[in-house]
Amino acid sequence: MTRPTHPIPATGADEEYAMPSAEALLASSLALMTGYVQGCCDDHRTQMAQKIVHNLLHLSEHPMLSPDFKTLLWNLHTRWLQQTHPARAATDHADLPATTPLWHTTPETVQ
Numbered sequence: 001m002t003r004p005t006h007p008i009p010a011t012g013a014d015e016e017y018a019m020p021s022a023e024a025l026l027a028s029s030l031a032l033m034t035g036y037v038q039g040c041c042d043d044h045r046t047q048m049a050q051k052i053v054h055n056l057l058h059l060s061e062h063p064m065l066s067p068d069f070k071t072l073l074w075n076l077h078t079r080w081l082q083q084t085h086p087a088r089a090a091t092d093h094a095d096l097p098a099t100t101p102l103w104h105t106t107p108e109t110v111q
Contacts, residue, residue: 022062029055049084053077 032052039045056077060070 020064022059022064025055025059025062029059046084049080053080053084056080 029052032048032055036045036048036052039048056073059065060073060077062070065073
């Protein structure tokens with residue numbers, strides 16, 4: 001990665017980044033999550049939570065991300081959706097198969 005050799009003026013340009021779309025969407029989601037935790041107004045928190053749900057949904061469908069990471073993002077999306085819209089989360093995902101736990105069964109004998 002090459003870095004510019006000229007200094008960047010301190011006019012707020014240090015807040016601008018050039019990233020691939022998945023990374024930019026992930027960065028904005030993390031910033032929104034931070035704002036949600038630190039926020040004090042319920043109106044703003046509700047809007048931030050809705051945008052977080054939207055971003056996580058789009059990230060879970062992004063073609064450049066691995067299937068395991070997409071699954072993690074889908075699970076996060078579902079949890080945020082349940083927190084922001086409990087009734088809607090129950091109806092939106094009613095057509096999906098029930099999730100199975102990722103725990104392995106205990107072997108009968110241990111070597």
